[in-house]
Amino acid sequence: MQTVKMVVTGPFNAGKTEFIRSVSEIDVVSTERKISSVAERVKETTTVAMDFGRITVDDDLVLYLFGTPGQKRFDFMWEILSEGMLGFVVMVDSTRPETFREARSILETFRAYAPTPYVVAANKQDKDDAWDSEDMRIALRLDSNVKLLPCVAIDKENVKSVLLELLYSILAEMDLGEA
Amino acid sequence: MALKGNLRDFTVSQLLNLINLAQKTGTLIVDGQNVAIQVAFREGKLAYARVGEEDNSLATILYRAKKLSAAQHKIIRERAGHMSDKELGLLLINANYISQQDILVSLQNHFIAVLNRLFTLVEGLFRFESDLLPPGDKITVRINLENIIIEGTRRMREVEQLQDEIPSLDMALKFTDRPGANLRNLNLSVEEWRVVSYINPKNSMRQIARATKLNDVEIRRIAYSLLQAGLVDIVRPEGVRPVQLPSRQAVQKGTPEEQKSLINRLISRIRSL
Numbered sequence: 240m241q242t243v244k245m246v247v248t249g250p251f252n253a254g255k256t257e258f259i260r261s262v263s264e265i266d267v268v269s270t271e272r273k274i275s276s277v278a279e280r281v282k283e284t285t286t287v288a289m290d291f292g293r294i295t296v297d298d299d300l301v302l303y304l305f306g307t308p309g310q311k312r313f314d315f316m317w318e319i320l321s322e323g324m325l326g327f328v329v330m331v332d333s334t335r336p337e338t339f340r341e342a343r344s345i346l347e348t349f350r351a352y353a354p355t356p357y358v359v360a361a362n363k364q365d366k367d368d369a370w371d372s373e374d375m376r377i378a379l380r381l382d383s384n385v386k387l388l389p390c391v392a393i394d395k396e397n398v399k400s401v402l403l404e405l406l407y408s409i410l411a412e413m414d415l416g417e418a
Numbered sequence: 419m420a421l422k423g424n425l426r427d428f429t430v431s432q433l434l435n436l437i438n439l440a441q442k443t444g445t446l447i448v449d450g451q452n453v454a455i456q457v458a459f460r461e462g463k464l465a466y467a468r469v470g471e472e473d474n475s476l477a478t479i480l481y482r483a484k485k486l487s488a489a490q491h492k493i494i495r496e497r498a499g500h501m502s503d504k505e506l507g508l509l510l511i512n513a514n515y516i517s518q519q520d521i522l523v524s525l526q527n528h529f530i531a532v533l534n535r536l537f538t539l540v541e542g543l544f545r546f547e548s549d550l551l552p553p554g555d556k557i558t559v560r561i562n563l564e565n566i567i568i569e570g571t572r573r574m575r576e577v578e579q580l581q582d583e584i585p586s587l588d589m590a591l592k593f594t595d596r597p598g599a600n601l602r603n604l605n606l607s608v609e610e611w612r613v614v615s616y617i618n619p620k621n622s623m624r625q626i627a628r629a630t631k632l633n634d635v636e637i638r639r640i641a642y643s644l645l646q647a648g649l650v651d652i653v654r655p656e657g658v659r660p661v662q663l664p665s666r667q668a669v670q671k672g673t674p675e676e677q678k679s680l681i682n683r684l685i686s687r688i689r690s691l
Contacts, residue, residue, distance in 0.1 A: 243680070262691055296687040300680065325681075344582045347652070351586055354654070382651060399688055406685045413678055 244303040245405065246320055248345055249330030250338040254362040254392035255306040258330060261398040263292025263304060317345075321352040326405045329359045330392065331379065333369035339378045346379075356408040360390040360401045422545035425450075430537050431571045433544065438462045438563040445550040450542035457533060458552045464561040466552035467532035474528070476503035476521070476557065483524035485516055502555030526559050530566060537570035538577055538635050580638040583645070587624040587634060590655040591617045591641060594648060604647075613640045619656045 247255045292304040305320050321327070327349055331342045342359075349357065359381060361372045370378070372389045381387055386404050391397045421436075425448065433446065441462035448455045458466040468474045477498075481491035498506055510516045552558050606614065609632065616626040627637035644650045672680075 241680070243684070262688070294687060294691070296683050300683055302684055302687070340582065344585060347585050380645065380651070395691065399691055402688050403685060406681055406688070410678060410681050410685075413674060413681070416674070 240301065241299055242301045242303060243325050244305055244323060245402070246305050246307060246324045246327040246349070247330060248307040248317065248327055248349055249360075249362075250332065250335075250341045250345065252335070253330040253332045253338065253342070255330050258328070258360070258362070258390075258392040258398055258401075259292035259304045259306050261393060261395045262294060262402065264295060265293045317348060318352050321349055324353060324355055326356040326358075326409050327353075328401055328405060329357060330362050330390075331359060331375065333361045333363050333372070333375060333389075334366045336370060336378065339375070343379050356405065356412050358386040358388055358401060358405045358408060360388050360392075362390050362392050364389040365391045365394075422543070424541065424543055425539055426541045428544075429574070430539065431567050431574065433546075434533075434563050434567050434570070437546070438567070442546065442548070443551070444546055444548035445552075446544060446546050447550075448536060448539065448542050448544045450539040453535070453539070455532060455536050455539075457529075457536065458550070458558070460551075460558070460560065462563065464529055464533065464563060464566065465558040466556055467529040469532055469535060476506050476525075479528045480510075480516065480521070480524050483520075483527060485520050485524055490515070503557050504555055507557055521557070522559060525557055526561055529559060529561065533566055534570060534573060537573045538633070540577070540581075576639075577635055580635065580642055583642050584623070584638045584652070587627065587637065588622050588655070589652045590619045590622050591626075591644070591650040592619045592653050593617060594651055604649075609636070610640050610643070613637065614644070617644075617650060619653050622655045 247258050249255055291306075294302040294304070296302060305324075307317055307320050329342060329346045329349070332338055346357070346359070359379065361370070361375050363369055364372070372387050375381075376383075376385075376387050379387070386408060388401050388404055389397075390401055425433075436442075437446070437459050439462070443460050443462075445456055445458045448457075454470045456468050457464065477486065477491055477494045480486045481488070486494070494506070498509070501509070507518075507521050511518055511521070609630065612630045613626055613632070616629055621629075623637050623641055626632075627634065630637070632640070641650070641652075645652070
């Protein structure tokens with residue numbers, strides 16, 4: 240049995256757990272804890288170690304999706320989780336521009352850990368106060384060849400599209416490597 | 419109990435606050451990654467500071483503060499090199515070259531600048547030697563620490579922010595292909611122009627810093643301002659392959675065809691979800 244993994248990362252409350260939950264065939268093995276900090280209490284719980292989802296491809300192949308903890312004090316987990324990943328998704332909350340700088344920093348950190356393909360998912364695009372994805376591209380200083388995908392993490396089809404785009408990028412990089 | 423540890427666990431502002439509140443007398447010695455700094459205190463007040471083996475003679479400090487000309491500095495070094503700082507200070511005052519106030523202000527600014535460099539260190543072993551006082555021939559000052567702590571904490575925040583924005587100096591900068599960006603119309607400082615002249619995907623920011631004699635914070639500050647202006651992008655230096663540990667390689671088993679087949683199987687499965 241071969242297992243491969245992708246990592247879903249991003250700032251606190253970007254929607255990583257929801258993203259994995261939308262496509263995982265098992266209940267996401269979540270390591271959520273009640274939030275103790277008043278400043279971070281925009282939701283009831285947060286991921287402190289990792290989220291863990293699974294998609295069985297066939298008898299020989301399983302894809303695992305790992306969600307990283309978003310708060311910076313748990314960033315020691317990031318390197319461990321990035322080991323051996325196929326690629327990664329950076330989730331960004333489109334309604335919280337104050338997190339864009341951190342998202343950019345997380346992106347750079349993961350690229351330093353492993354230079355694998357990645358896509359950026361502009362989550363919560365269904366909200367009224369969501370930033371336009373092209374404005375987000377400028378704010379996040381993303382190159383025009385980086386895929387920035389509008390997304391609603393609770394919508395399975397949206398999540399599928401993001402994962403497919405990441406897989407297409409991985410394929411394209413393989414083709415480049417061969418050329 | 420010995421006051422020693424690592425700045426990683428006990429920050430510079432916490433240390434200075436402790437020295438200030440406990441009104442300590444002695445010398446704080448910090449061994450950072452690339453720099454060693456010594457700062458002496460008397461009853462909780464800054465008295466003296468020096469960086470490693472850098473020239474911190476009074477003549478050089480006054481020259482850097484533009485209180486002495488290059489010619490005066492050269493003559494003093496040649497003819498009065500054997501004099502202590504205190505003797506030289508008296509000589510300059512008596513000869514009406516400079517006032518006592520000028521000397522004190524120049525020294526104060528120099529010592530504060532050293533302390534500000536200390537604030538840029540996030541890691542390094544430190545120890546406080548209670549018995550160690552500044553050399554007797556050096557001129558000391560008495561500066562309250564409160565304002566320095568406040569200013570230093572501001573700088574620390576800036577450093578943290580810059581490190582968040584530019585986590586690694588091993589990356590390179592390249593000019594953006596954005597149409598309309600014209601460097602000639604920009605108002606850049608001398609240091610910024612020098613950095614700009616080295617921008618090339620082949621040069622890492624660390625190399626540029628070395629070539630332009632900038633420290634880590636200064637190169638980050640300039641790179642950040644150019645990034646914010648949309649003039650440059652951060653890229654991996656050309657010719658430098660990323661460090662690829664075997665365990666980090668996800669799809670490394672099998673031939674390229676097998677690897678592609680694996681990805682295609684994943685694509686088919688996700689489409690069918």
